[in-house]
Amino acid sequence: MRKHFWVVMLAIGMIGFFSPVAFAQSINTLVQRQQQNINTQSLDHQVSQLVNPYPQIHVPTVSEIVFALLHHRNPFPLNTLFSAITQAVGGDLAQEGRVLGIIFLLSVLAALLSRLSDSVDQSGNLADLAQMAVVSALILIALHSFGVALAMVHHLLTDIVHLMESLIPLLIVLMAGSGEVASAGIFHPIMMLTVNLVAVLTRSWVLPLVLLATIVDLVGHWLPNFSIKNLALLLRQTGLTLLGGLMTLFLGVMAVEGSAGAVADGVSLRTGKFLANTFVPVVGKAFSDAMEAVFGSSMLLKNAVSVVGALTIIVLVAFPLIKLFIMMILYRLGAAATEPLGVQGVNKTLETMATAMGWLLAITGSVALMFFLMITVVLTASNGAGL
C-alpha cells in the first residue's frame, strides 16, 4: 500500500514538473529563451559591416525578424530597397554617362581625322595611323572602366564569402537544434567546401581568364594586322565552361544531399516522437509535445537566420549588378551610335567592352545565385523534415 502511494506521488510530481514546459510556456517565451542562448551578435555585426556602404538600407537583425514574424508583421519593407536602387541607377548613369561622352567625342574626332586625311593623302597610311591613335585612347579609357568593374566583382565575391562563413555555423547549430541532425552533418562540410571552392575558382581562374580574353580582343581591334581573336574566344570559353560545370555540379549535389538528409531526419524524428508517446507511460504525450515546441521554436530562429542571409546577399549583389548592367547598356549604346560614323576600330572596341561587361554580369550573377540557392535549399530541405 505504501509502495503504491509513492508511485502515485511520483507520477503527480512528474506531471507537475513537465506540464509547464509543454503548455504553460508560450512560443514567445520559448523563442526568447533560445535566442538568448545562441549568439547571433557576430552575424549581425558582420551583416551591418557588409551593408555599411549603403547607409539607406537597414537589414534587420535576427531578433528583429523573429519579433516581426511572431507579431505578424513584415520584417523588411521593400520600398527602401527600391528607392535605394533607383538612387543608385541615377548615380551610375551620371557617372558612366560622362565616360560615354568622352568616347563619343573621341569617335567624332576620329571620323573627322579620317575624312581629312583621305583628302590630303591618297595612300591611306595616314588615315590608318590616325585611327590607331584614337582607338588607343579609347582602349585606355575602356580598360580603366573594365578594371574598376573587375575590382568591384572581386570585392563582392570576398564579401559574400565572409557572409557565408559567418552564416553557416549558426545555421548548422540551429538545424541540429531543431532535430535535423543528419541534415546538419551532411550539409556542414559540403557547404564550407562549395563556398570556398566557388570563391577560389571564380577569383583565381574565371575572372583572370575573362580579363585576358578581353585584353586579347582589344589588342585585335587596336592592331588589326595580326589578330589573335580566336585565342580570346578559347580563353573565354575555358573560363565560362569552368563556371558552368561548377554550377551544375553544385546544384546537383545540393539537391540530392538535401533530400536525403531530410528523409533521414523525418524518419528519426517521427520514430522518436512515437517512442516517447507509447512507451513512456504517463507523461509521454507531454514529453513529446514539449520536444515539438522546442524544435518548432528553433526552426523559427533558423528561418530568421536564413532570411537575414538571403536578404544580405540580395542587398550586396543588387548594386554591383545594376552598375555592371548600366555600363553594359551604355557601351552598347556607344557602339550603336558610333557605327554610322564609319570608323571601324571604335565601334568594334565598344562592342567588345559591352560583351565583356555582359560576361562579368553573368559571372557575378551566377555566383550570387549559387550562394542564394544554397541558403534556400538548406532551408527548405531542413524544414521538410517537419514534425
Place this chain on the structure above:
Amino acid sequence: MMTLIGHWVKSLIIIVLLGNLAQFVLPKGDLKRYAGLIIGLVLLLAMIAPAWGLIHRLENQPASMRLLGPGSSGNFQAVVQQEQIGQAEAMVLNYPQVVSCHITYNNSDHYTADVKTRSLVSSETLKTYIMAALAVSTGRNQNQVKVRVVVEHPSSSKKPSP
C-alpha cells in the same frame, strides 16, 4: 598555372605589337609580304611553345625525377641515402643499452657511427651489429660496408683518460 597562362598571352601580345610595328615601318612591296609570313610563323611557334615544352619535359624525365618533381638526379640519390641511414639508425637503437645513434655518410661505403650507451658495451659486437644493420638497409654485402664506431658511455665520460 594562371600566371603561366598570363605570361604566355603577354608574350603573344608583344609579338603581335612588334609585328604590327614592322608592318607599319616596312615599305610596300615584296618585303612586306615576306615579313608578314615570317611574323605569322613566329606567332604560331610562340602559341604552341608551352605545349611543345610540356611534351619535351615529359619525354626526357626519368621515373625517379618524375617522383620528386623538378630537381636533379643527385637530389634523388641524397633522399634514398638519407632514408637508408635512417633505417640503419632505427635498427641500432633496438640494440640493448643503446641510448642514441647518429650515422653519417663519408664516401663510398664508408660510414661513421656515433653511439651513446647506457653502460659499458663490447664495442666489437656493437660494430658488427651496426655493419649488419647498414648492410641490410643499403642492400650490400656485409664485408663491403666499412664503419668507424665512436662509442660513448657514462663510465668513459666520468673518468677522463689521462
